[in-house]
Amino acid sequence: MTIAHVMILALSGFAAGMVGALFGLGGGILIIPILVLLLKVPMHNAIATSLICVIATSSAAASRNVSTGTANVRLGMTLEVCTVVGAMLGGLLAGILHARTLMTLFGAAMLLMVVPMARGVDAEEGTGGELIPAGGEPEPERGFSRKLDGEYFDGASGSFVRYSVRRLPVAFGISSLAGVLSGLLGVGGGILKVPVLVTYCGIPMKAAAATSNFMIGVTAVASAFVFYGRGDVLPFLTGATAAGVFLGSRSGTSLSGRLQSGRLRKAFAMIMVITAAQMLWKAWRG
Amino acid sequence: MERKNTAVAYVLLTGVIVSFLLLAIGLTEAVLSGGPALVGVHGLRAIVHGLLRGDATSTIDAGLLVLMATPVLRVGVLVVEFIRSRETPFALISIVVLFLLAASVTIGVG
Numbered sequence: 001m002t003i004a005h006v007m008i009l010a011l012s013g014f015a016a017g018m019v020g021a022l023f024g025l026g027g028g029i030l031i032i033p034i035l036v037l038l039l040k041v042p043m044h045n046a047i048a049t050s051l052i053c054v055i056a057t058s059s060a061a062a063s064r065n066v067s068t069g070t071a072n073v074r075l076g077m078t079l080e081v082c083t084v085v086g087a088m089l090g091g092l093l094a095g096i097l098h099a100r101t102l103m104t105l106f107g108a109a110m111l112l113m114v115v116p117m118a119r120g121v122d123a124e125e126g127t128g129g130e131l132i133p134a135g136g137e138p139e140p141e142r143g144f145s146r147k148l149d150g151e152y153f154d155g156a157s158g159s160f161v162r163y164s165v166r167r168l169p170v171a172f173g174i175s176s177l178a179g180v181l182s183g184l185l186g187v188g189g190g191i192l193k194v195p196v197l198v199t200y201c202g203i204p205m206k207a208a209a210a211t212s213n214f215m216i217g218v219t220a221v222a223s224a225f226v227f228y229g230r231g232d233v234l235p236f237l238t239g240a241t242a243a244g245v246f247l248g249s250r251s252g253t254s255l256s257g258r259l260q261s262g263r264l265r266k267a268f269a270m271i272m273v274i275t276a277a278q279m280l281w282k283a284w285r286g
Numbered sequence: 287m288e289r290k291n292t293a294v295a296y297v298l299l300t301g302v303i304v305s306f307l308l309l310a311i312g313l314t315e316a317v318l319s320g321g322p323a324l325v326g327v328h329g330l331r332a333i334v335h336g337l338l339r340g341d342a343t344s345t346i347d348a349g350l351l352v353l354m355a356t357p358v359l360r361v362g363v364l365v366v367e368f369i370r371s372r373e374t375p376f377a378l379i380s381i382v383v384l385f386l387l388a389a390s391v392t393i394g395v396g
Contacts, residue, residue: 003317006313006316006317010313052350052353052354055353055354055356055357056302056305056353058357059298059301059302059353059356059357059360060298060299060302062294062295062298063294063295063296063298063299063302064295066291066294066295066298067291067292067295069288069291073288073290073291073294073364074373074376077361077364077376077379077380077383078376078379080361080379080383081379081382081383081386084383084386084387084390085386088386088389088390091390144375147373147375147376217298217356217357217360218357218358218360218361218383218387220357221354221357221358221387221390222386222387222390223390224354224394225354225387225390225391225393225394226390226393226394227394228350228354228394229393229394233350235312235343235346235347235350236313236316236343236346238346238350239309239312239313239346239349239350240309240313242305242309242349242350242353243306243309243310243313246302246306
């Protein structure tokens with residue numbers, strides 16, 4: 001192993017971590033194409049590496065979001081039952097699928113994620129859902145879902161935001177699907193969960209993004225152990241990439257307030273389309 | 287801030303810092319020794335033995351295992367905190383998640 005190998009992998013991880021943090025992604029959607037298309041890493045090893053990197057970015061960001069109370073810990077734990085079961089199934093399924101099938105699925109999933117990506121899943125673009133202002137009365141008895149209601153301090157408005165969680169079965173359904181995708185393709189799945197939690201479950205964007213981020217570490221680890229057991233986690237490859245992701249995600253977080261713009265987001269969506277096409281092309285050609 | 291949030295944030299931050307340090311040390315060792323570390327060291331006992339010998343691959347593997355253990359530990363902390371605050375439904379949910387993760391660890395590490 002030379003310092004050049006470490007630098008190439010760490011820089012790849014750094015780029016994926018930084019761009020992921022800039023656009024509110026776990027980073028998996030970027031790491032896999034970099035590893036497979038540029039560094040010629042086999043698909044199963046790339047997915048395993050990506051899952052470990054998702055754990056790294058999630059844990060680092062979740063420690064902040066939990067401290068500030070933006071992540072809804074009770075809701076996150078409840079939905080994790082679905083994401084973890086989904087991720088374990090996805091991880092086991094990935095073991096029996098051919099690399100070309102996984103590449104095709106990844107390319108297709110990437111194309112599907114372009115629309116929510118272009119529209120934005122970060123906390124800066126509106127709150128979505130139904131907000132209950134601080135001091136307002138909560139809804140009457142709604143059974144278990146009432147225990148999941150949350151409250152956080154919104155720095156932008158300088159006030160507390162209280163919200164109720166609605167349509168819990170929808171949240172369970174999308175969490176299960178996100179879990180399967182995570183285990184199968186090595187992505188966090190937040191880009192799938194967050195818009196649904198906002199649009200259908202009445203959770204404000206900031207809380208939805210933070211809660212999703214809180215969950216994806218546990219989701220990823222459920223399938224990461226499955227990949228680890230199969231020997232798909234290569235320590236040098238994964239270690240160097242994860243170290244780069246740590247540093248990249250921290251840089252991206254500090255840059256996000258200054259650089260984020262709709263035009264940048266749309267440019268990145270275009271890059272995602274091109275990358276997805278390359279993944280599909282590689283899968284087709286073998 | 288709720289006590290459970292403080293505990294969870296502390297566990298996550300500590301896990302991230304410890305794993306990053308182990309990865310950085312292991313990668314530095316690997317670069318300095320120039321040896322390939324393409325195949326992992328499997329089994330906790332082998333990793334601990336390798337760590338004691340200063341083996342680069344074992345150090346990187348330990349960093350990866352600490353990283354993977356961090357979310358599991360976070361769920362464990364929430365089990366304790368929900369029991370302490372007598373939130374029975376969430377304590378039970380956390381125990382179910384912990385059980386599922388234990389099954390995943392059993393499949394993976396054995």
